[in-house]
Every structure is written in structure tokens, then in C-alpha cells.
Amino acid sequence: MGTTISLEQNAAAAKAAAENLTERFSDAGMTVEVIAHSAGKKFEFVRITCSPSQWRAVAKHLKHELGVNHCAMVTGTHYPEGSAERGWEVAYHMHRWPIQDVAAHTMTVHKGESLQGDDIPMEFEIFIPLEAGDSPSVPSVQDLWVGADWNEKETWDLVGIDFEGHENMHRVLNPHDSPTGFHPLQRQHKIRYHDFNEMYDDPQGFDRKPIDEGRVK
């Protein structure tokens, strides 16, 4: 009670951030929208759609000008039935929180109502659609946010999206000796026992042999 952000503060901050971005990147190819969550408190956030070639410039602007300090999530999705321009998509979710210039050995107790300008927390969602094909790739932002490091490793490991400029890329969740090119979250890989009917024959998998590896049934 008392420390929370109000809807008006949030709306004003979203609008200011969106205007700042549109003004800076008003050339073609990038869209900036202010969208409200459709449930809960219905707060607004900023959604940016840009192309991979613009991503580094947008990321630097977000970090240095708008104070985005938390790279929360990097999601890769595979759209085998998507259009030619959107066969893959990388979604970055970022937060801006009032943790700038924190003096050492002090305690900062922010009161939500008194936050202004760039201190107001804001969520940013960046979509980067990639062309359909076998080698989707996005420039890495590992040097801008340390938090993007392992997120990008995980996205490559599970989905197969390449991050250009990412140092020391390696498998984090799958075993290190997984076959090269095996990225389980791509849509052509199906889960075991894809339909329930398959389960009744051999539910425990006792008749499965090593040659059945990777086969659904």
C-alpha cells in the first residue's frame, strides 16, 4: 500500500518511451506500439517490432537512453507454417527498473507515487521476425546486458537460433553430446507418444530398442 505505481504514471511513461523511440527510429521497418495487458490491472507496455539489422542500434538506445537495465527473457519460436518473412521469431522481454546510480552503502526506498520520468518501471517487448529458412540468426546483445548471456545460450540450445557475436556458445540444458543440429523445440520434433493411442501398446516402453531412438512409435 502506498508504494505502488498508478495507471496514469504507467500510461505517461509508456507514451514517453514510445515517442522517444519513434522519434529516434522513425525510418522504415520498425514499429512501436503501446499495448495494454488484457487482464489484471491492464497496465501498458511498449512493444517494438524491428528487423535483425536494426536490433543492435535499438538495444543500445534502450540501454543507454531509456535506462532499460534488465534483460528478462529471450524466446525463440519456430513457425514452419509462417510466411516467408516470419519463419522464426525472437522475442526479447526487458524491464526498466529504478536501479540506476545506486550509491554504495545506502538504502533507497522508492515510493511509487514519487517516481518520475525514466524512473517509472516499464516493460518492453521486442519482436524480431526472421526469414524462414534453415539458419535464422540475430545479433547478440551479450555485451550490453550480462543477463542476456545465458538466455541466448538457452535459446540456441533449444530452438536453434544463431546469435552472431556471442562468445562461448555452448549447450546449457541439453547434454553436451547431443547431436549437432538437434534443437528440440523446433516443430518437426514431436514428443514421445504423440497421440494417446500409441501408448496402449507398450506403455512402459519395454519393447523399445536403441534403434527406436527418436521415433515416435
Next chain:
Amino acid sequence: MSETGENYTTFNSRTLVEVVGDVTDEALKATKIKQLLSVLAGRFFNWAGRKSLFTLHLGIKCCAIEMAASATPRFDGDRFGVLFRSSPRQSDVLLVNGPISKKFADPIVRLWEQMPEPKYCIAMGECAISGGPYYQSYNILEGVDTVIPVDVYIPGCPPRPEALIDGFGKLREKIIRIGGAPSTGREGDKPIIVGDD
């Protein structure tokens, strides 16, 4: 007496141990005392060891929290002799309490092999029995019994601490029956499933 061609003129402690061991072995083989001793001692060790099961301190997933809860004052597994040891070399029971992924299949087999005989395995929870809710996953084995032999299955997701203590009780009954048998020779044994009364 020694195949390595030891020079018995230098009489050190290793030589003494070998000589005594060889002589005693030959003497026992000549009489029936060795058989008598192994039957008596086996039964005796089963009887003594069943209430003193040292479990390996291995916590894989959610069932490990129920395993920890069963060691706490409300359920108190310690009064049944269940003590957790950190090293596999010092434990009797491997309590598998979570799904085994492909990355962990090799370490768990190595942990099992590092445990000295007689050793027992309890599969706790659905993930260890059959893969559980992740039976369709690309990375989870369908049950730990695909890689190591299991003696007692405790179903539940997660099984209550009382069920785990009951599982140890069922394991004790099994030990009285076949305690000393090596773990590789128990495959034909009917599996014990807690709750199957």
C-alpha cells in the same frame, strides 16, 4: 603362494596378510564351517542391517523435499534407522527421487556402481518409476529401472513422507528375505509397490 613372485625373505605386513589369508581360506574350504558361517552370518547381517539403512544424500527433484520432510520432527524417519550419508561408498540405499535425464543417466549409474554390496534401490515418485508427468519428454528416461535394478517402488507425486517410511518398511521385509543377494541377481523378484496391499 603369491602369484606375483614376491620375495618372502623381506617379511612386510602385506606379505603377512596374504599368507594368513591364503592359509585360512584353504582351511575353511576343506571343512563345512565356511558354509555354516556364510548362512549364519548372512542371516545375522540381514537381521542387523535392515534397521540401519544408510541412504545416499541425493536430492533430484520434488520428492527430495518430501524425503527431507520425512527426516524432520513431524515424521521422523531417523527413528527407523534411516540416516543420510553424503558419499555413495558409505551408503546402502539409493533413493531415486526425481526424473532421470539423459545427462544424469551416466552419473546415477556411476553412483550405483560406487555403492558397495549389499545395496538396494528405491524408486520414489512417479518420475523415477516411469517418467511421471514427463513421460513424453525428449530428455527424460522412462523410469530409473531402465538403467539400474529397483527393489521398491513408491508411487505418488510426491508420495507423502508416511509413504516413504512405509517404503522403507517394505524394503526391510525384502532384506530379511533376500538381503545378501547381489543386486544384479534380483531381477526375477516380484517388484514391491507400496500401497499394493
Next chain:
Amino acid sequence: MAEMWITMGPQHPMTHGLWTLRVKVDGETVTDTEAELGYIHRGVEKICESRDFTQITPYCDRLCYVSAMTWAHSYIMAAENLLEAEVPERAEYIRLMAAEVQRLASHLMWLGAFGPDIGNLTLMTWCLRDREMFLDLLQELGGSRMHYNYPRVGGVKRDIPIGWANRLKAKVKLFENRIKEYEMLLDESTIWLVRLQGVGYATAEDQIDAGVTGPNIRAAGVNVDARWTNPYSVYDQVDWEPAVEKPTSVKGADCYDRYRVRMEEMRQSCRMLLDAIEKIPGGANTHYQPGDEMLITKAPTRAPEGATGFSTYECTRGVSNFYLQGGGDGRGKNPYRVSIRSPMFITIPYVAKTMIGYKVADIPAIMGSFDPCIGETDR
């Protein structure tokens, strides 16, 4: 001086879960570390693509198993964003109470595991005994001690039983005295102070850059908490404050600060619970039948292609996000993509780097004070 790599391997009493920490030591001092995760990677994101929105809730319970209610709540918020569902206020209050009781249980589990790391085995028995009090309350709501499957898209599954609020009040009042007992045991213990103070420094800006959130950041002197920065549920109507600690040193927060923050958070959770019992609409001692409009609204079950839902939630260990995309199998009955952000996935590599320069004996203290939970790390 010869340096060597030691593997604190997947099976290790200190690691609170299954992961490997390889440390390079020069005598007793740690010079480099490497963390290896993925030993319980279950592919939950892939499995959820073949599940209904209601069927995904049990999977989210099992992500971080010591704080199942908060993870299920986080997922349900994202699903409600995706499906555009409203939630009645009584249901929000019930969810808040369940989440805060879960936060208490989770912090107690943390303390019960952290104490033995430092050598204080009494804490394990005390904390797990007190945790049982709260697990009983959650069992009345959800049916099981650990995985409740309780929130539904649009509300909650069933109402709080009659008398639950009275039991909660009595237990919270008892627990507030217990917190004083814990502090009496620990804050006056020289061993505890010596092992925790001066160890594992981390500043707020480094942490947020690395993506570390939650009590770890609040220990470094900034009161950033997703319950007020990205408001959700009814946290703006109950009486509470984010628990924040002033770091004792200019070098940042040490393990002692992180321990103090969690004790303070437990106090704030108690405060929130007592306040929520007074404020719940419909009264705390009335019981509505499951399906009543006070508890759940009829929500759409299909999400069209192109719809997305995203939630920012303060879980017990940090900020968790769910990102759902609609339009999957069954004409939108299943999600097309479920993406989970776990706070610990980012924190553990960061903590591995924090350990450099300290002794090997400080590793359990640093590791435990960041409160790792591997279930959510390797989804």
C-alpha cells in the same frame, strides 16, 4: 602454485539440487568457477505445447517445487492475459493469501537448508517443523502437500474452507513469535555472523545487469519488487512494504544481508496475511461453492493465433516471467509456445562468478544465501 579443478558434482550435499559447480582452487582460494546445469531438464516447454491451458498448471507447480503456488499463479496470470479473462476480487485475495503462505513455507525451506550448510543443524528441524504448519493450510486448499493445482484461468478452483482463516490467523501469530526465536538463535551466534558477514559481495547494479532479482537485489539496498513496480493482483490494497536491507559494506550486499532480507520478508508476509483476512470481499468465514461467480469467471478456452500473453511476477526467488503464444493444436486450445523465465537460471551463473576470491569453505554460505532451486532452472 599448482591449481586444480574440483568438481562439486551433481550429487553433493551442499548444492540444493542437481547441478555441477566446478571450482578452480589455488590452495583454499577459489580462482575460477564454472556452473553446469541441465541435469533435470524435462523439456516442460515442449510438453506444454500439447497440453490444454488447465493441464499446464500442474507442470508449473513442479517447476519450482518449494514454491508451487507462486509459479502456478504466475502462469495463470499469463494465461489470463492471453485469453483475456477477468478475475473476481475474492479470487484475487485468495490467490494472494495462498501465494504469501507459500512464500513463508518457501523461505522456511530455504532457512532449513541454509542452516545445515553453515553447520547449524537445529535450524533444519525447527524450520521444517514450522513449515509443516503452513503446508497443512495449503493442503486444505489444494489437496496435496506440495503440488496444489489450485489456480484456474479466471479464478480459483474452490473456496477457502470454513475456519481456514482462523487457523491461518492463529498460525501466523504463533509464527511471528517463532521468527523472534530464530533471530535469537542466529543473530547472537558468533559462528553465524563470522561465516556470513564479509562473504559474497554483490552490488545492486551488477545484479540487475546480470538479471538477478528478488530478495537478492533487495539485500543490496534497493526496494525493487515486482509486486509494486509491475502491480498485479491486490497487492496495492493490502498493508505491506517491500523488505529491503542496507548493505553493510560499500562493496555491496553480503550473505548476512540476504539472510536478513528474507527474515524481514517473512514478517511482511505475515503482515499481509493478517490484513488480507480482514479485507477479503465476502468475508473470510463464508464458503462459496466451486464455480460460484465470486470465485471464478467463465473464461475463453481457446486463444487465436497471434495472441500473446505475458506476466511479470515476484516469485520467492526473483522475478519470473511467462510468455505464452496462442494458436496451437486443437484450434487454439493448446498454446503454440510456452516460454518460461526462471530467476535462478540467471542467478546461478552469476553466483558462480561471485565466489571467486573467497575460500572453498565460503562456497556453501554464498550458494545457500542466494537460495537456488534447480527445478525451475532446468525446466
